[in-house]
Amino acid sequence: MRKLFIALALTSFVASPAFADNKAIAVDEMAGYLEFVDYGGATIFPEQIPAEEYKKMMVIDARDKAQFDKSHIPGAVNIEWRQVLAQKDKIPKNKPVLIYCNTGSLSAQAGFALRVAGYENLRILQGGYEEWKTKGGMDAYKKAVNKQPKH
Numbered sequence: 001m002r003k004l005f006i007a008l009a010l011t012s013f014v015a016s017p018a019f020a021d022n023k024a025i026a027v028d029e030m031a032g033y034l035e036f037v038d039y040g041g042a043t044i045f046p047e048q049i050p051a052e053e054y055k056k057m058m059v060i061d062a063r064d065k066a067q068f069d070k071s072h073i074p075g076a077v078n079i080e081w082r083q084v085l086a087q088k089d090k091i092p093k094n095k096p097v098l099i100y101c102n103t104g105s106l107s108a109q110a111g112f113a114l115r116v117a118g119y120e121n122l123r124i125l126q127g128g129y130e131e132w133k134t135k136g137g138m139d140a141y142k143k144a145v146n147k148q149p150k151h
Contacts, residue, residue: 042111044123046135047144054138057096062107073132081110085117093121100125100132
């Protein structure tokens with residue numbers, strides 16, 4: 001028992017500096033990101049996306065599988081928000097990526113993680129799936145354009 005205690009104590013002394021270094025690197029990465037990003041810089045409203053644009057981007061539904069199976073944006077793939085880094089090999093860096101959840105909160109966290117991991121090609125759907133449906137879904141852009149006053 002004493003040998004086990006000594007081994008654990010030595011391991012904690014050796015591992016602590018490495019953990020501290022990794023934590024410092026992560027904090028530096030986040031600080032750099034926060035200096036770079038601006039308000040609204042990574043968000044997009046449903047009415048800003050023409051229907052044909054959805055085909056040109058990867059759309060990620062960051063909700064759980066049960067919610068995705070119930071209903072989702074056509075063409076979306078399901079990668080739960082907590083899994084985006086574990087599944088980042090499935091996410092392209094060479095085409096636009098749109099990520100959403102129900103309201104935009106969890107997808108914002110997933111988007112933040114991906115931005116820190118080097119993804120600069122992604123947007124968070126402002127208001128999430130619920131606002132997308134409320135604004136007209138795939139027709140949100142067309143509805144918004146038709147509401148504009150004619151001069």
